Amino acid sequence: MSQSWLIASGKGGVGKSMLTAALGFALARRQMMTCCVDADQGLRDLDMLMNLHNQVVYNLVDVANRECKLKTALLDHSGSEKLSLLPASQSAGHGDVEPETYVKILSKLKKRYAYILVDAPAGVGRGLKNLLPACDDCLIVVTPDDVAIRNAERLIAVMEEEGKGRPLLIVNRVREDLVKKGLMYSPQVVANQLDVPLLGYIPDDAQIIASLNTHENFMEKNCPAAKAVERICQRFLGEYVPMPEVGAKKGLFRRKGGLSV
Numbered sequence: 390m391s392q393s394w395l396i397a398s399g400k401g402g403v404g405k406s407m408l409t410a411a412l413g414f415a416l417a418r419r420q421m422m423t424c425c426v427d428a429d430q431g432l433r434d435l436d437m438l439m440n441l442h443n444q445v446v447y448n449l450v451d452v453a454n455r456e457c458k459l460k461t462a463l464l465d466h467s468g469s470e471k472l473s474l475l476p477a478s479q480s481a482g483h484g485d486v487e488p489e490t491y492v493k494i495l496s497k498l499k500k501r502y503a504y505i506l507v508d509a510p511a512g513v514g515r516g517l518k519n520l521l522p523a524c525d526d527c528l529i530v531v532t533p534d535d536v537a538i539r540n541a542e543r544l545i546a547v548m549e550e551e552g553k554g555r556p557l558l559i560v561n562r563v564r565e566d567l568v569k570k571g572l573m574y575s576p577q578v579v580a581n582q583l584d585v586p587l588l589g590y591i592p593d594d595a596q597i598i599a600s601l602n603t604h605e606n607f608m609e610k611n612c613p614a615a616k617a618v619e620r621i622c623q624r625f626l627g628e629y630v631p632m633p634e635v636g637a638k639k640g641l642f643r644r645k646g647g648l649s650v
């Protein structure tokens with residue numbers, strides 16, 4: 390049965406689009422028919438992250454306005470035949486696509502794809518609320534800092550108010566050296582604070598930015614972030630992959646004298 394996942398965050402710039410593209414690629418590499426949907430209307434960027442920006446002609450808002458058929462707007466990924474993208478509009482606003490329209494488009498996508506990953510706009514506004522009814526489950530992306538955590542708390546509360554189940558958590562841009570020094574929250578501490586299950590964490594990795602700038606796919610590099618997304622993908626598919634505690638020294642569960650949460 391196909392599943393639609395919303396990839397959301399309270400704060401912008403935490404890595405939602407990066408995760409949507411990378412997890413989409415990892416799922417497709419495992420032969421899962423996967424469609425990434427850019428729902429950040431007005432701030433289209435998933436096409437760039439998936440290296441499909443030269444091919445965009447139509448977008449999700451064109452489909453909503455019946456200016457083209459859904460299959461005309463979909464772009465197939467050149468590097469993976471199981472992966473497609475439905476691009477966002479460059480000009481529409483966040484509230485311009487009604488919840489019923491998202492429901493209709495996603496239910497059509499479910500007929501062809503096993504996994505639909507929806508890259509949400511940041512925050513808890515209309516753009517997010519209009520997407521919630523169309524998505525089965527949610528992944529929350531957070532960086533290990535107080536601002537992102539506070540915004541994620543608000544997002545989780547909004548999801549609850551809107552009747553969604555408990556989301557799963559991804560902690561991004563983790564610096565093990567800082568965690569060890571007690572200068573950054575460990576992923577487990579963030580998950581405890583937000584009281585949501587941790588699906589995995591991704592290290593801060595310069596290869597992500599380098600690959601973006603050279604229009605390459607960091608998932609095809611043997612870098613720490615690619616390995617981390619691969620582990621997340623395995624857990625996402627229900628495989629057991631142990632998650633070692635970041636920063637824990639042998640015999641200790643957590644470094645003492647660090648941040649006080």
Ligand SMILES: Nc1ncnc2c1ncn2[C@@H]1O[C@H](COP(=O)(O)OP(=O)(O)O)[C@@H](O)[C@H]1O
Pocket residue numbers: 398400401402403404405406407408511561562563591592593594595597598601614
């Ligand atoms: N783990 C990471 N390590 C290094 N850079 C990252 C990492 N995750 C994301 N970035 C960078 O952070 C910026 C914001 O990421 P993006 O996915 O666009 O965030 P969002 O979609 O949440 O606004 C991008 O420049 C991206 O390349």
Ligand SMILES: [Mg+2]
Pocket residue numbers: 405406407429434508
């Ligand atoms: Mg984004």
